[in-house]
Amino acid sequence: xxxxxxxxxxxxxxxxxxxxxxxxxxxxxxxxNPQQSDQEKVSAYECGFNPFDDARATFDVRFYLVxxxxxxxxxxxxxxxxxxxxxxxxxxxxxxxxxxxxAILTLGFIYEWKKGALEWE
Amino acid sequence: xxxxxxxxxxSIISLISxxxxxxxxxxxxxxxxxxxxxxxxxxxxxxxxxxFLSFLFLIVYVGAIAVLFLFVVMMLNVKxxxxxxxxxxxxxxxxxxxLILLIQIWTALQLDIEAYDxxxxxxxQNNFPTIISWIQENELPSNTESIGLILYTSYSLVFIMCAFxxxxxxxxxxxxxxxxxxxxxxxxxxxxxxxxxxxxxxFIDLRKN
Amino acid sequence: MFYxxxxxxxxxxxxxxxxxxxxxYMTLAERKVMAAMQRRKGPNVVGIFGLLQPLADGLKLxxxxxxxxxxxxxxxxxxxxxxxxxxxxxAWCVLPLDEGKVFSDLNIGxxxxxxxSSLGVYGIITAGWSSNSKYAFLGALRSAAQMVSYEVSIGLILINILLCxxxxxLTQIVLAQQNMWYIIPLFPIFIMFYISILAETNRAPFDLxxxxxxxxAGYNVEYSAMGFALFFLGEYANMILMCxxxxxxxxxxxxxxxxxxxxxxxxxxxxxxxxxxxxxxxxIWVRAAxxxxxxxxxxxxGWKIFLPLSLGWVLLVSGILFSFDWLP
Numbered sequence: 001x002x003x004x005x006x007x008x009x010x011x012x013x014x015x016x017x018x019x020x021x022x023x024x025x026x027x028x029x030x031x032x033n034p035q036q037s038d039q040e041k042v043s044a045y046e047c048g049f050n051p052f053d054d055a056r057a058t059f060d061v062r063f064y065l066v067x068x069x070x071x072x073x074x075x076x077x078x079x080x081x082x083x084x085x086x087x088x089x090x091x092x093x094x095x096x097x098x099x100x101x102x103a104i105l106t107l108g109f110i111y112e113w114k115k116g117a118l119e120w121e
Numbered sequence: 122x123x124x125x126x127x128x129x130x131x132s133i134i135s136l137i138s139x140x141x142x143x144x145x146x147x148x149x150x151x152x153x154x155x156x157x158x159x160x161x162x163x164x165x166x167x168x169x170x171x172x173f174l175s176f177l178f179l180i181v182y183v184g185a186i187a188v189l190f191l192f193v194v195m196m197l198n199v200k201x202x203x204x205x206x207x208x209x210x211x212x213x214x215x216x217x218x219x220l221i222l223l224i225q226i227w228t229a230l231q232l233d234i235e236a237y238d239x240x241x242x243x244x245x246q247n248n249f250p251t252i253i254s255w256i257q258e259n260e261l262p263s264n265t266e267s268i269g270l271i272l273y274t275s276y277s278l279v280f281i282m283c284a285f286x287x288x289x290x291x292x293x294x295x296x297x298x299x300x301x302x303x304x305x306x307x308x309x310x311x312x313x314x315x316x317x318x319x320x321x322x323x324f325i326d327l328r329k330n
Numbered sequence: 331m332f333y334x335x336x337x338x339x340x341x342x343x344x345x346x347x348x349x350x351x352x353x354x355y356m357t358l359a360e361r362k363v364m365a366a367m368q369r370r371k372g373p374n375v376v377g378i379f380g381l382l383q384p385l386a387d388g389l390k391l392x393x394x395x396x397x398x399x400x401x402x403x404x405x406x407x408x409x410x411x412x413x414x415x416x417x418x419x420x421a422w423c424v425l426p427l428d429e430g431k432v433f434s435d436l437n438i439g440x441x442x443x444x445x446x447s448s449l450g451v452y453g454i455i456t457a458g459w460s461s462n463s464k465y466a467f468l469g470a471l472r473s474a475a476q477m478v479s480y481e482v483s484i485g486l487i488l489i490n491i492l493l494c495x496x497x498x499x500l501t502q503i504v505l506a507q508q509n510m511w512y513i514i515p516l517f518p519i520f521i522m523f524y525i526s527i528l529a530e531t532n533r534a535p536f537d538l539x540x541x542x543x544x545x546x547a548g549y550n551v552e553y554s555a556m557g558f559a560l561f562f563l564g565e566y567a568n569m570i571l572m573c574x575x576x577x578x579x580x581x582x583x584x585x586x587x588x589x590x591x592x593x594x595x596x597x598x599x600x601x602x603x604x605x606x607x608x609x610x611x612x613x614i615w616v617r618a619a620x621x622x623x624x625x626x627x628x629x630x631x632g633w634k635i636f637l638p639l640s641l642g643w644v645l646l647v648s649g650i651l652f653s654f655d656w657l658p
Binding site for chain 3: 009
Binding site for chain 2: 406436437438441442444445448449451452455459467471474478498626627630
């Protein structure tokens with residue numbers, strides 16, 4: 001058995017206990033209280049009116065851009081993780097290759113900034 | 122719970138979830154089952170001891186890519202119920218492609234690849250009892266460090282290629298989605314922040330007018 | 331093996347139960363401190379100094395009727411608060427309260443915490459979408475976009491800490507600060523980190539997605555009773571988690587101020603608690619003192635100011651450490 005198993009199986013136990021606790025909290029309230037749902041209570045909230053139409057609003061492309069940018073910078077951070085750990089053991093070529101990586105991504109970031117992809121959202 | 126049992130559990134769950142991804146009609150449920158597939162694959166990687174890669178799956182695949190899918194799918198509200206699919210043609214093409222994939226995998230498995238244990242013994246002949254060598258655990262570089270030691274030096278060309286792929290993704294997404302409307306008045310936040318208090322208000326004497 | 335599992339379950343309960351009590355009293359502390367800053371008294375009716383107020387709040391939430399909206403996807407609707415609460419608890423596995431007092435000493439503890447906070451976005455998105463209400467969905471989307479934007483700067487700031495410490499293990503990061511806490515050389519980064527975790531936990535002045543006057547509590551507008559309670563508990567547990575992370579990364583975790591005589595009589599766990607409490611007080615102070623950011627100002631701060639700044643700091647710190655050969 002890998003020595004990591006002790007640590008990760010402990011996390012699995014934690015997951016199971018926490019899941020059980022949150023289920024208990026949710027279900028206990030459902031069981032112990034009188035549930036009388038009527039039509040007004042379970043309709044969606046829209047400041048006193050009946051809901052106008054289906055909840056899906058028009059597609060806003062800004063959320064998509066934020067998600068793509070987050071993906072790219074998340075990948076950049078994940079490339080930075082091993083580098084920051086082993087920098088002491090790398091020759092200077094390793095340092096400069098990461099600087100080249102960051103420079104290329106900074107170029108992309110400047111392009112985005114100028115194009116206005118980071119505006120109002 | 123030996124590693125074999127856990128491997129079987131994770132594999133079966135990911136295979137079933139993968140089937141559900143392609144067969145459900147509600148797109149949001151498909152993405153949620155895709156997240157289940159990613160989580161189980163990350164657990165299988167953990168069983169192999171590749172902890173860095175496993176958490177990278179969770180952070181990047183589940184935390185970024187599936188979020189992107191979810192944003193798009195939830196906002197688009199695609200309804201597939203009304204589409205009529207001709208199952209007979211699709212069935213034939215599907216079987217053909219699966220056969221090709223099966224032949225490829227079978228050919229790959231015929232190759233002579235030996236997996237070795239930590240001390241140089243082929244895994245197929247390994248009958249040793251499981252001993253945890255604490256010196257090995259402490260002295261050998263961890264998964265993260267071993268990736269770091271070669272990625273930025275021996276494979277730096279691949280690494281810089283990754284930078285270009287990410288650059289391509291950034292530029293591509295902007296080219297595809299941004300329509301710049303000219304003449305739109307936007308807020309100039311730098312101008313707003315640098316307004317000078319003295320120059321904002323002027324005193325005009327109306328009596329002279 | 332079952333003996334191990336039983337011991338682990340007892341350890342889990344030793345973490346979760348005090349955490350839940352801390353979260354409950356954190357709500358009271360917030361109300362009392364904000365009240366004091368606004369020159370009034372907070373709740374002081376229920377117990378002495380209002381100390382039983384969290385129990386009264388819990389009882390009220392417990393006794394409400396659970397409303398399941400008619401057009402909602404029930405399974406996802408109920409899974410969302412459970413997911414949020416679960417993830418807020420899961421990250422506590424790897425936090426060290428003292429040398430050796432950690433539930434699971436992962437060698438990649440920092441990555442684990444980053445993964446858990448990345449997954450935290452899902453609770454909000456699924457809650458907003460499954461409520462099938464325009465307000466909930468819009469609030470959820472904006473809240474998720476905000477959390478995701480500040481996660482990038484949190485990740486980059488963590489890289490700075492890793493450069494100085496040389497390990498992903500949280501216990502080792504604290505032990506690497508024995509000579510000097512990281513807040514002293516990395517003070518500007520601490521400020522950026524503090525503001526980023528304020529934005530990440532959807533906390534004032536960045537709480538527009540759940541602002542009461544505007545979006546009517548945002549993504550949890552359709553939740554009542556225990557669903558709402560789980561979101562609430564999850565948010566405060568997340569807050570306490572982020573403050574504990576700040577003490578581990580910047581303030582030296584359980585290390586005393588100076589390793590001299592009167593200071594190491596105080597047990598290390600108490601040092602940890604003290605530093606976390608001071609940071610939480612800062613959270614409440616910021617909520618009482620500052621006006622709310624507009625959403626586009628918030629996103630501008632995350633993408634145009636914190637991202638380039640933290641990237642610049644990564645280059646600066648790595649450059650200095652590499653040239654003077656001070657890397658661990």
